[in-house]
Amino acid sequence: MLRRLYSTILGAPTGKLAKNIADLSTTELLIKAGYVSQPSAGLTHWLPLGLSTIRNIEEIIRKHHDRAGCQEVSLSVMSHQSLWDKTGRWQNDELFKVGDFCLAATAEEEMTQLVQRTADSYKKLPVIAYQIGRKYRNEKRPRGGLLRGREFVMKDAYSFDVDQSSALRSFEKMNQVYYDIFKELNVPFVKANADSGAIGGDLSYEWHFLSESGEDTLLECDACGVVGNVERVRPHVAGGCFADEAAVSYHLTRDNDLCLIYYPKGRTVNFKFLKDEDLVELRTDVSSEEAVRTYRQFGDDEFRNIVRIMDVGVGPGTLLPDLEVAYSRSRMTTFEGVPLTAAQAGDGCALCEAGKLQSFRGIEVGHTFYLGKRYSEPLDAGFVDSEGRKQHYEMGCYGIGVSRLVAAIAEVTRDADGLRWPASVAPIQVDIVVAGSYAGDLGAVEEFCAQLDGLRYRVDATEGHLGEKLARSKRLGTPVQVIIGKQFPKIEIELRGLRRDLGKLESEIRQQHGVDKLVVDVEKGPQTVHKLLSVM
Amino acid sequence: MLRRLYSTILGAPTGKLAKNIADLSTTELLIKAGYVSQPSAGLTHWLPLGLSTIRNIEEIIRKHHDRAGCQEVSLSVMSHQSLWDKTGRWQNDELFKVGDFCLAATAEEEMTQLVQRTADSYKKLPVIAYQIGRKYRNEKRPRGGLLRGREFVMKDAYSFDVDQSSALRSFEKMNQVYYDIFKELNVPFVKANADSGAIGGDLSYEWHFLSESGEDTLLECDACGVVGNVERVRPHVAGGCFADEAAVSYHLTRDNDLCLIYYPKGRTVNFKFLKDEDLVELRTDVSSEEAVRTYRQFGDDEFRNIVRIMDVGVGPGTLLPDLEVAYSRSRMTTFEGVPLTAAQAGDGCALCEAGKLQSFRGIEVGHTFYLGKRYSEPLDAGFVDSEGRKQHYEMGCYGIGVSRLVAAIAEVTRDADGLRWPASVAPIQVDIVVAGSYAGDLGAVEEFCAQLDGLRYRVDATEGHLGEKLARSKRLGTPVQVIIGKQFPKIEIELRGLRRDLGKLESEIRQQHGVDKLVVDVEKGPQTVHKLLSVM
Known part of the structure; x- marks a missing residue:
């Protein structure tokens, strides 16, 4: 309870905040207002006002998790290499390493091992365990202050179920928990599809605050109302409706074949979609120009293929640009009708095929994932079923950026006069x-x-x-x-x-x-x- | 609130705990009872029962600090080398290092810098800031489970005052806070002198639970009631009352002179006392036998001194053992009447000179220190006084081992039937x-x-x-x-x-x-x- 006078709260300003508050970034504003201090880039000291704010957020998160029957634990931050080797996650530049240990960035490995030790029978499942604590990520260029730090506070939850249908119920339960949390925070938010919408495949949602300064672009259908991250939304392309003119980009594959991607002129290609199609594996270290130059340097006796990939919006009647390299038809493969183009505002909605997409920006503050057996199989973690057989857990994982929320709420609610907290999280109401x-x-x-x-x-x-x-x-x-x-x-x-x-x-x-x-x-x-x- | 059935609390045992509970160490008992799990030596995962227990302790600690006007903050665990270089604490094998950062073991440097940024005028002092969070220490051989871990939860508080008398008031206030906390925990405790009792010198107290299995030996005077750690208590030696026979130990000084220490036979020397006297600096890497052997190997032409140090209990009439080496009187210096002997039960009390010392064992759970300007001077941290002059803070620091408390309370209260929590901290009352x-x-x-x-x-x-x-x-x-x-x-x-x-x-x-x-x-x-x- 902060019942002190502002003038006696450690760090709270006694005079004016700054000359022109509107010019301050939100992180600068939080620092001037005495909520936090930054000892180094990406690190945060929480002062009494800021600590109270983040605690209020934590309490709301805790309340809704506990109500839903989740169990709170608190794992060691230090986690041994042996576990991370099993899931292939040790070789990661963004993990801080201390000898054979890393400072945990997430806890799939440790939590799975812990639950394996304590809930090894179908009778003890489902289990949803969560924790609220510090996480670490070796961001090479920590930016945005609290929005992306090297040390940050996260709520991470993990669900463990006996089978897929039960896992999907846990997933839905957690989405409801997230809805209730963001509703109580009282800041406008949306739940956005974060996968490509393939039913029965991986299920994943991003939770965003609406903010013009957000890093993510979201698209919402004005008919079906579904929201998706632009990185994951495919535009609807009516059958037989092709672009007048195509653009092309050149790439090298891992085998140094040349890959040409044709797409409607003026649009952009979403390379995640290309990856999903699993047609070629492109090198990411060469530009379009370098790809052409490198290809030209190969001698005639070096056998090189050309792979052409045509976006679904490119077809008969579309004007294709001339090839910039010599080629032989016999060495050319073509894939047609591949959905590669990123959606943008005004496109049709591929889901309902009725509405048009609207664009707005968001700050991601949460994520819900259905994981399946992605971790339980490599860790060989599971339970004994009712017939005595060992089975692997069906899992989900669920994150909320808690320190990020402090900055995101401040960002969305502040104005040129200063901070403006929702009552739910205000350190002083x-x-x-x-x-x-x-x-x-x-x-x-x-x-x-x-x-x-x-x-x-x-x-x-x-x-x-x-x-x-x-x-x-x-x-x-x-x-x-x-x-x-x-x-x-x-x-x-x-x-x-x-x-x-x-x-x-x-x-x-x-x-x-x-x-x-x-x-x-x-x-x-x-x-x-x-x-x-x-x-x- | 843990209103679940034990059978549905993650980690809580559904059947019996173990065959013979009395044979389990307290850490083993806490693991079997589902309070904690140990993923690696010195690391702890907190399960719901354990997390609730440590939270209850934290709340008691927080309440008494807040009541006394302390301000809660929460600092980044990662701390940059530049600060630690200033105080000479970077070169320390027990600090975990991550590039130019360490994982903080204590926070004198960071807290002093933070307070410097926010309370730079005498008008804003005194400040007592505290935090409850994880700390790290690279214990080479982590032992005792929760009692001495590589990652542990600590409450660390720091006081900042304008002058010494104000600093001593803060020190006394914090000792009262500690008394109130341990009283509410409702486990028998003592406050022990942790310095040599020199008035006006450094002031420091250790707070111990009474436990036969404790690592520390404490001595209490049956007359004046003062308690001290055996490492710091000097026995009272009545004037002219000397031992019948002395023992001697051989040492080499840093200059490879030979040092002989004479003390009453059957007693032990406390080398901290010798260090306090500042007479010689002894090498710690050679045994008594090696010292003799090395000394004998020096040629006659190598000038070597012999320094004899006589404990205060060695005097006229005390039989001294023969010297094991050749010597020359002209190269011999003797210090007499130096208090070197460690106190033991039955000794007289040097403070009141009336009572006798009783011995018992304790588990250290807290420490209060008056620091003076030991950190503020090298960090050049301070405030502007009422006359506009810059002055350095007078500081104190105050620690409680919070995760250690969980184990210490369990250790003191458990019996052969299992755990037995005081109501103040019990996860379920x-x-x-x-x-x-x-x-x-x-x-x-x-x-x-x-x-x-x-x-x-x-x-x-x-x-x-x-x-x-x-x-x-x-x-x-x-x-x-x-x-x-x-x-x-x-x-x-x-x-x-x-x-x-x-x-x-x-x-x-x-x-x-x-x-x-x-x-x-x-x-x-x-x-x-x-x-x-x-x-x-």
């Missing part, structure tokens, strides 16, 4: 600011506060200019300010936080004092504050 | 066990439970033998068992936990049913359970 003009005693203020039980509030009865005290409270993002002044026993309530749907309350506020102010009797005050915070 | 003979409905049980609000309880209404369900609850260390059976609305209360002072309640219990059982009306049940737990 209510500032009770006593004006110099207040003639009563502090007993009446204490009486008022006693009815704010369960809320995170703070009383500022220091000397000082009322306007400055209010402004500081608002800049630091506190959702509600209560002013106790000369009008007492009438009190004034000001709102800084995001308003979702104040309903009748809002119309009252509007009628009385414009949207941001409300005057009520002190008896009604606590009830009004509770009601306001419940929708902020 | 009350097991409500419904017997097969109970004829009522579960509504009445729920009504009973509703009055246990604030307690960590669990209802076991499964099929199964009542005796086995009770035994399991007791083995896992749950302090109170409530049996709802055929006598309902009378209920039976059994006690597993440690009883401190049940007072009148205990005599009632004794009169009625012996010490471990109590039958009460269900209406009185919740009140009785609350009262029992408050002293367990």
Whole structure:
């Protein structure tokens, strides 16, 4: 409970935040406002205001996991190479290594081994275990402050089931948990398909906050409403409807054959789609120009193939550009009708074939995966079924970037005046600011506060200019300010936080004092504050 | 809240713990009972029962720190070499290194830098900042399981003051916080002097649980009551009272002079005391025999001194053993009356000179240090005083081994039947066990439970033998068992936990049913359970 004055909270600013808050990045704003400090790139020290914020988020995450029957554990950060060798994940530049140990970036290996030791019979399944703690990733260029750090706080959950249908029920249960968590955080979010939508294949969703500054582009169908990450969405191409003109890019395969990719001019190729098709394996270390140059250097006696891959939008009537290299028809293979083009706003929806795709941007804050036996088989981890046979677990894994959420929520909710926390996560939800003009005693203020039980509030009865005290409270993002002044026993309530749907309350506020102010009797005050915070 | 059945708690044993619990080490017992798992030596995975236990301890620690005005922060585990170079602590084999970073073992450097950034004026001091989190130490031979791990959970606090008298007030405040914490944990403890008692010098206390299996030997004066670690206690030697016979040990100094230490035969020398005297610097890599052998090999023309150091208990009338080497009086220096002997039970107390020392063993669980400017000067960290001058902080640091506490509490409280938690930290405080003979409905049980609000309880209404369900609850260390059976609305209360002072309640219990059982009306049940737990 942060019931101290801002001026005595370690790191909280005593004066103004900065000259021009609008020019600060969100990470800079969180640093200026005393929420965090950065000792090195990608590392974070949590100060009291920031620690309270991340704890509030953790509590919401914990509550919904516990309600769904998930079990909380806390694994060692250090994990031995022997386990990671089995799953082929040790050779990874982004893992911090300390001798034979790594600092865990995720915990599939350790968690699977742990559950194997404790739930080795079908009678003890399903199990969903989760933890909230620090994870490590050796980002070569840590950027975006809290959004992508070398040390970060993550919630990672893992489900263990006896068979696929049970695993899919766990997967659905966890998606519901995620929905409930993001709903309670009260920041606009979407669940986006993160696989190619092949039914029965791998199932995976990304959870995004909507933000113009987000790193990811999302596409939503205006008819069926399905949202997908642009990296995974294929545009609908009506049969026989081909582009007028094609563009081509040159590549070398791993065998140094030349690969030509033809696609509608003006569009972009999504190489993940090409990989999914499993037709060729391209080298990623040569540009289109280098590929042409290298190919030309091969002698005539060196046998080289040319592989042509035509996007589904390229067909009869499409003008193809001339080849830039000599070739022989006998050495040429062509694949036609391959879906390679990335979708973009305005394309048709390949799922419902009815709607058009809209584009917007998001910040990824969570991910849910159905894993199947991808980890349990190499780790040979499983259970004894009802007939005494050993079987491998069907698994899922579920991540939320907890420290990332602090920055993402701040990013989405802040404005040019400062931070603006949703009530669910605000370190301080209510500032009770006593004006110099207040003639009563502090007993009446204490009486008022006693009815704010369960809320995170703070009383500022220091000397000082009322306007400055209010402004500081608002800049630091506190959702509600209560002013106790000369009008007492009438009190004034000001709102800084995001308003979702104040309903009748809002119309009252509007009628009385414009949207941001409300005057009520002190008896009604606590009830009004509770009601306001419940929708902020 | 662990309201699940034991049988569905991840890792909790469904059958018996082990054949002979008494033979298990406490770490083995915690593993068998499903509190923790050890993936590698010195590393710990916390399972739900263990995680709940350590969280309860953390909450007690947090509460008392917050009450005293300490501010909670949470620093990055990764800390850059540049800071540690300044304090000369980088060259340390026990620091895990990851490139230019170490995994922090303590946080004097980072915390000092952080406070420097946020409290750089005398107006913002004093500050006491603390954190609870994971620390790392590259123990070459991690032993004792949770007692000494490579990854462990620690509470570390740091105080920053403007001058020494203010720093000593912070030091005293923190000692009070420690007293309150250990009092609430309800395990017998002592505060032991951890320095040599020189007034005005470095101040430092160790906090120990009393345990026969403890690693440390403590000495307490039966008159003045002062407790000290044997490593730091000097025996009282009455003036003119010398030993009949002396023993001698041979050493080489850094300059390869020979050093002879004479002390009362049958006693041991505490080399820390010798170091404190600053007379000679001894090589630690040669034994007494090797020192003699090496000295004999020096030629006559090599100038070598002999330094004789006489313990304060060696004097006129003490029989000295013959020298084993040739010597020349002109090359011999003698220091007399140097206090070198380690104290032992039965010795006089050097502090009050009245009492005798008693010996017992302890497990160190906390440490409080007055640091002065040992860190602030090399880090050049400080504040601007009221006259505008830059000054260095006066500091203190204060540690509690949190994961160590889980093992230490278990060690002190367990018996041959299993674990036996104090109510303060028990993951489950009350097991409500419904017997097969109970004829009522579960509504009445729920009504009973509703009055246990604030307690960590669990209802076991499964099929199964009542005796086995009770035994399991007791083995896992749950302090109170409530049996709802055929006598309902009378209920039976059994006690597993440690009883401190049940007072009148205990005599009632004794009169009625012996010490471990109590039958009460269900209406009185919740009140009785609350009262029992408050002293367990």
